[in-house]
Amino acid sequence: MLNDENATPRPGRPVGHGPAERPAPQFRLDSTEFAADPHRAYAAMRGRGPLVPIELAPGVPATLVIGYQAAMQILGDEARFPADPRRWERNAPADCPVTPMLGYRQNALRTAGVEHTRYRRTLSDALDTVNLHSVHHAAARAAEGLINSFCEAGAADLRMDYAFPLTFRVLSELMGFPEEAASAAYQGMAAMLEGVGAEEGQQRFIEALLGVVEQKRERPGDDLTSRLLAHPEGLDPMEMVNQAALLFSAGTEPTCNLILNALLLLMADEQYGGDVLSGAMDTRDAIDEVLFEDPPLANFCMTYPRQPQLVGDVWLPADQPVVISLAACNNDPNVVGGDRKGNRSHLAWGVGPHACPAQPLAQTITRQAIDLLLDALPDIRPKVPAQQLRWRTGQFHRALVALPVVFPACPPMRLT
The missing domain is CATH 3.30.43.20 (Uridine Diphospho-n-acetylenolpyruvylglucosamine Reductase; domain 2)
Known part of the structure; x- marks a missing residue:
């Protein structure tokens, strides 16, 4: 060296x-x-x-x-x-x-040394306050409402009808983001990930988060953004935006894609799907197989x-x-x-000083989303062969364009 x-x-x-x-x-x-x-x-x-x-x-x-x-x-x-x-x-x-x-950000992902240590501390301290039982229930509420919105149709696109809105709702609630601001932030983030209109997407992302930070500074709540603002490190507005951006972006898009990639494995692979439905295998084992084979990042x-x-x-x-x-x-x-x-x-969560500190949060959302969907619709299957599904272009992610599925129609049900 x-x-x-x-x-x-x-x-x-x-x-x-x-x-x-x-x-x-x-x-x-x-x-x-x-x-x-x-x-x-x-x-x-x-x-x-x-x-x-x-x-x-x-x-x-x-x-x-x-x-x-x-x-x-x-x-x-x-x-x-x-x-x-x-x-x-x-x-x-x-x-x-x-x-x-790839560019510099005042957050725990794009810094090194003392600067990284400071941002990592604020992020970890905020995440340590998250009650995973509350996250479990929030994911369950979102899953129940979404499944009941399409269960009578006998068909759905699990990306736009389920995985995306579920992760979006849970993370928006955790972060304390109003729906309009969260939607603008997500659209900007998606453009950055796919490299199409990335600069405009970045600006839309920053503007949306700046607005939320200012709202929370005036009216703090029981959410991660407010806890970051109250941290003793005293983050300035742009530091706050960058920390909030990291939490929101890492929590929505990758978690959504982890849910989809795991559901595809369980529906397309008879061994994994059969073992999970029969109880012979824990859902986490199927998730880990996806984190080995097709991690969302x-x-x-x-x-x-x-x-x-x-x-x-x-x-x-x-x-x-x-x-x-x-x-x-x-x-x-x-x-x-x-x-x-x-x-x-596997390396899907990273290793070393920059390993993802939000693994329990992402695992909780993913497992709940998968378990409740398969409990409600055990005969769900892809509408087309897995080989015909399209994947979104992008240097960094492994993300389906859509995951169309069919299943026996059923009336709305109580899942939680």
């Missing part, structure tokens, strides 16, 4: 993208082909080793980590691999479509080395994003093997 920015790098293979280095990367993560079958792309990458040069967008080089051990090394070493992107951002193209996702946990860093026999360039492919690392042939039931060694 290097400790001196002026030190001469030891011999090793470059993974950079300069003119004297390796050929231009062959892999793009923002294509419809990648979205349709990312595991095929990961398999094609493996011939290049655990560190692969990619483009996150045209002219935006990065390194994708597809090896489990390399990922563990990088995620556990904040000194060499900080999550602060400011040096990269200064040299990024002015119209870079991924800057809204498939490529994430970005770091930005400030100087060239040697990982194995490969030099990673300075001031260029290093993106962990959580999906590829989880399925690294060098570590995968045997029955994964009860195995929670």
